[in-house]
Amino acid sequence: MTLEEAQADALVRAAREAARNAYAPYSDYSVGAALLFEDGAVVTGCNVENASYGLALCAETVAVAKALGEGRRGGLVAVAVTGPMDKGDGAPITPCGRCRQVLNEIAQLGATDPLVLCVGNDRTDGVRLSDLLPRAFGPANLA
Template sequence: MTEDDIALIEAARGAALNAYAPYSDFPVGAALRFADGSVVTGANVENASYGLALCAEAVAVGTAMAEGHRGGLVAVAVTGPGDAPITPCGRCRQVLNELASLGGTDPDVLCVGPSDVRTVKLSALLPDAFGPDNLG
């Protein structure tokens, strides 16, 4: 694991501290690293109407897009509570794929647990992904 990966994990853990998770008590943090070295974070935001909750990865992608990032995604770190590394949910895998597709990257996804980190390519988490190229 590189120093950049360690810093990305720490950014995700820091973001989890800002999670709003009163219903699940499952705070999640995500951090995205881009080719230019910039890092964007997000935390999950729950809602009393459960279906309106936002995952940490989706918040981070929305923030990144609002800041003008279009592609260049090289790594993602996701962390949450529990005993094992967590992976992005299916919806977030698709959201991450959209951003990665804009730059033609296949980012490393660092699935972080309390003492273990599993690194996997986004394409392995979402094989045969549907993306912008499928539209025409």
């Protein structure tokens, strides 16, 4: 599936909207993620921090957990990840290493290589998950 500009824009808007629900009292760095599936469904997530910092959850991980909890097993076409517009240098943000692995899990369940929209203040970079996480370990490695 090719991502059309209107779909990409809608996915970025969904991620920005999800970021508004972030619980980020410690970092003040709200992140939103939106996952697009083959059937057109969009599942969102936001980061959830914890006073025990290591227990924090990234937006992408929350979105994947929601999708799996809804029974989705594969079909991931695209992901949008947004951060705060007023932090850092405004460059597009990318999923952290853990989130790349979590995204890979659901992508491999459907044998997809989703487009990851890394959103910044002035531009969005689209990159395939396989480029962000080359030679990934996944369910097929355990078969």
